[in-house]
Amino acid sequence: MDFSGTAILVAGDVMLDRYLAGDVARISPEAPVPVVRLEKRWSVPGGAGNVARNLSRLGVAARLVGLVGDDAEGRTLRAAVTAEGIEDALTVSHDRATTSKTRILGHGQQLLRLDEERVAPLGPGELEPLKSAVARLLPGCGAIIISDYGKGVFLRREDGGSLCADIMAQAKVAGIPVLVDPKGKDWSSYAGAACVTPNTAEFLEVCGLPAGARPDAAKRRELAEGLCRQYGFARLLLTRGPRGMILYAPGEEPVRIRAAVREVADVSGAGDTVIAALAACVAGGLGWAESAAVANAAAGVAVGKAGTAPVALAELNEALRQGMDNPKLFALPALRHKLEEWRRRGERIVFTNGCFDLLHPGHISLLRQAAALGDRLVVGLNADASVRRLKGPERPIQNETSRALLLAALQAVDAVVLFGEDTPERLIHEVAPDVLVKGSDYRVENVVGADFVLGRGGEVHLVDLVDGCSTTGLVRKMRPAAAGDTGDGAHA
Template identity: 50%
Template sequence: MTISSTHSHLADRLGRATVLVVGDLMLDCYYWGDVRRISPEAPVPVVKVKVNEKTYRLGGAGNVAANLTGLGCRAALIGLIGKDTAAGRVKDLLASFNIDDRCVADADRPTTTKTRIMASKQQVVRLDEEDGSGITTGTAHRLLSAATDMIPRADAVILSDYGKGMFASPEFIQQIIRACNEAGVPVFIDPKGRDWSRYAGATCITPNTAELELATGSRVRAEGELVPVALDFRRQLGVAWLLVTRGPEGMALFGEDPSPVLIAARAREVFDVSGAGDTVIATLAAGVATGLSFAQAASVANTAAGIVVGKLGTWALRWAELENALMGEAEPKPASTLWKVAGLPEASDRLATWRQAGQRIVFTNGCFDLLHPGHVSLLHQARHLGDRLIVGLNTDASIQRLKGAQRPILPGRDRAAILSALEDVDMVVFFDDDTPLNLIAQLKPDILVKGADYRIEDVVGKSVVEAYGGQVRLVEILEGHSTTAIARKLSANGNNSEPSVKE
């Protein structure tokens, strides 16, 4: 059974799978701002945090669970939180991702929080609030009770060890592993630290190269170095599988067979590896839970990793992204990206998911008839103002009313197909009115974008967006490019009548 023959049915199987995540839960906080000067008090940049530009995301075990629900699985999470403001934010985020919250609160510990100060999409500094000491016997008992109650109902269990104290006790980990083995439930571990004997008996461990080198004391960068060390280490630990993530070198899966399964990396462009390990273990466990072999599930997890490292910050994978990537690998030609084209109900659902993840929504609109470099430049600038870009696209009927019977040159489906193929575009939504005002009012983007050839007071939707606290931004236009100029040249060459309306 190959991935190409099964991925079309994988979504249904994922929807029936339940995966339990036990581990170090964190809150990732991002403060977004700009740097324009150096502080007179010390040689450090001054970051002016933008109004209402603080976002919160699930980190650690929370990000693992968010990846699982993003794939369509039922996910339950057992983690440790404090009794503080951060704990409330964590619980709200868990609810927004529809994660079964079985967390244990400990008033004597803070909720682990990582605050990143971001400027121009670059991290300036990170502030960590945590207590990495081992958990008390009473807290361990509550966590273990929650785990043993849930394990028999799970199709897979993930232990997400970030070294924040929850797994400091080897006996605590072994009790969970034994409970999984007795229930016949595979247990996957994202490891931390030097001593991995506490993971003995697990089904699979998923280290990266640096983690494996730390645990074995051996260099494993090259394939010739990796294979003997990994094979021997897997046997020593008594684990069935060892999946080593190797960054640009892809992955290597080790089992009973002396020859590992080597999987080439899929990332087109790497922006940030934060959370990639969470995505790998979530996708691997989910794949095995649905009945894929370990080699098949590792291949899918490798594709998933290639998606998330192309994004800035910690992001939960979505099934639509993974499905599209799998189709692209299975088909002899690049897969269609028309799944990005959405009607209003589907657009609203996607928006809700993006907003739950704290993502900023950018909107721009137009006819985009005969896409040219000016269009591409505008879309690229718009996308970099936020996390998701929605393009409002005039229908054919709308364009005919605005520009005459000779337009559009390309029908709506073709224009949507071209736009959706652009990496900067996350969603395309048609509108049939003469202006996008009603669409803007329904989608409520955080940022409304038009070209700098407009006056900001003339931008359709300005008052609507600003009324709920959004922004209107004008971006530079690339001079010398227009659909009219292209159409005029085509008309001259074909001796046809010339379109009279500029775009």
Template identity: 45%
Template sequence: MFDFDSLAHAIVRQTVLCVGDLMLDEFVYGEVSRISPEAPAPVIAAQRSETNIGGAGNVARNIASLGGRCIFVGMIGEDEVGVKLAVTLAQQPGIESALVHDPARPTTRKVRFVSEHFSTHMLRADWELAQPASAEIEQKLIDAVLPLIPRADIVLLSDYAKGVLTARVIRNVIDTAKRLGKRVIVDPKSANFAIYRGATLLTPNRKEFAEATRSRADSDANIAEAARDAMYLADCEAMLVTQSEHGMTLVTRTGDMVHVPALPVKVRDVSGAGDTVAAALALALAAGADWESALRTANAAAAVAVSKTGTATVTLAELRRKILPTASLAAEQKIAAASDLEAHLAEWRKQDLRVGFTNGCFDILHPGHVKVLTAARGACDRLIVGLNSDASVRRLKGEGRPVQDERARAEVLAALEAVDLVVIFEEDTPIRLIEQVRPSVLVKGGDYAREQVVGHEIVEANGGEVLLVDILQGFSTTSLVQRAREGRA
């Protein structure tokens, strides 16, 4: 069950040890309006430039921006770019860095020329030496990393194939982490997944996964089949394949598969999106999230990152708004008649979103209600709340109820971030509404048994699930009304 608020509180207590290839990302933005007279090449009229910590350093930045603490180990050359990166990293709140210097190589630097108007990458220039570190530097990296592992809650290897993560460095880190009971996430670059043997989770993109497994990787079924062999080879617990606009697919050694569609967003720049996914996954898993919750967190983080330009970072507040996206809507925009419901459902189903449903009178909203609604929203992508009409409440609760009329109750519910849509129904039960919605998940308080939940047969017959949320003791609308009428506090 996905409780984002609890997860967010836990994330800020986590420390991630990130090891990988550090680089400087530079973006030159401008406009292209002519072709060079000297050669058939576009001329970009540069207007501004930005520099950011890139590569595995961007993973570290995202860990820190999401509220976690990052211990970062990487490599730089003895040059101006290396000095700039070292100084900038030292100034980053939430990041502690241990950088190994290699005088035999330049610090990796990537300069991207981007059309400001179209957000289109025109050209990229790289300064780098993409070969494994020498035996001497390799040992320095190992000596820097191993003493830091006991301080971490989870270890993350960010491989850009620029020389830091040699086979020997990878082996030493994974073996030591496993011995200390630390989970290891790897964002791999090598097509030989066997060198990451013993890691907890590998997160290749679809192209990397297809090359490593020699599979098409063009469907969930193909990915699941190829992942089983790959996980055996890598001796890992799970494989996550990121597929850009097609979402993410997670396959576990136990045979479970979870796919989440990409959230709808205007893509501005995909630079560093994988870094954001790795950072969010590491923090969520370290904070105790299950596979699906960690996956949904990472998916939302990616959606935020690609909506920004450059090598972007994501904050917990931005992540919260993406996971609970309708908080910005006015309450009246989130109250719908049953006749208008089909348009919302059609749009959500087109996006392959998981729709949840819960219902109640919600006469006086109290913390018990909020807990159920938050838990319900955490189990789906969009949450519909069925609200008993005034006449319906009166039949169920007796004269004198409801205390607030249906419009007031609907507006209070609609103001909650967890709620995407409120639909008022006239009947004693929401069975007709459930038949119309056909939710993927039906949520009620734990004071019900599954068989008592109205509509459970409909939901389960359509492949959905019934989720019972433990109720918060001491809160009841009926008791609150009685206490108010008796003049008690």
């Protein structure tokens, strides 16, 4: 993954996260509480600040809008924001203190948290500077993140308006997608968002269900799509902790993503990591399902850390590499056994191939059409060296691990296997599919492996393409200087 050249605006409740950590060896004689012998203290940006911190660590140009008090905590927070390389557009309020959370840790375990905050709607002296900062920083952004912690920045004013609704209106005019980490029961201020990312508790609350309720899959989908229609959301990403994530969009099949967690140390800030990674991918040109898969991998890294800790780009790339143990990703020997298993059950095998460098609607359409032609879809994926030979030294944009993991996250795909040759001829002979699929920009006689498949009594299908969708087009939008790129057909 590479997010250089991507800018994202974060607006919301900014806070200072302070940590006091030490050793616990005895219980106090004054009261039945542990005595912490203080050994270390540190402070980091929290809330919306942690979202911006995650973006910055991923290589995104993060721009931060929020409120701080005219106090020592505010000055500490702003210094920490600057140290993270985040563009500071924080407004200093003389009417409230900086929101702060102080966590006391013993042996790495949280024993107590102290919150300092004033929850109140914005005053006139706070609102206008924030609106001006948003308007100034919006140009050039690929996405906007609304990070609502319910601390006051987005509370409704006496006139019924809110800063959130103001930002939504500016974003709509600018054509910039807005992603929202929501709070509370009233989501009307977020109306028109490209995506909201509630956790299970937030989802149940806004749906009017009691905490701990467990609606079945059909009911959960009905509720999620109902929220999308009610508030005009394009999609909703439900984060479910150890149960993974589900991406909903009205009229589409839900995309379920299994949790990537290996060992949990602290869930603090995991939601910040999710929305930061999701927004970075979307702003960088990835599709929503693929972006959600990457965000899921990032969350798995975040919860393995103590305290509010961001995920660096190198850590995310390593998590994606380790994700190659995904059950849909195969080396050829393992794929042979899986194919035998499917054939014993009488299942029809479909095969297609490509580079799939930057997944886009054209790819999704091709894969869905291919999957509909049989029971199991196997995708042959060009390895990095193969892509470079075919497309030139600047490609692929994403490495083979990332491309394979994103394909595996798609519901239509049952197996992904890499091949290093310039064509999939050898792989097609190994898979021996019942159906071979390519796009309608090919002729059957020009499809690699067609003679072999037809000779075995199989079929070759040329499926419809989506007009105007191509990786080359996306690359040119991101890199205007790439106009001389070699091109990659309609969908590769």
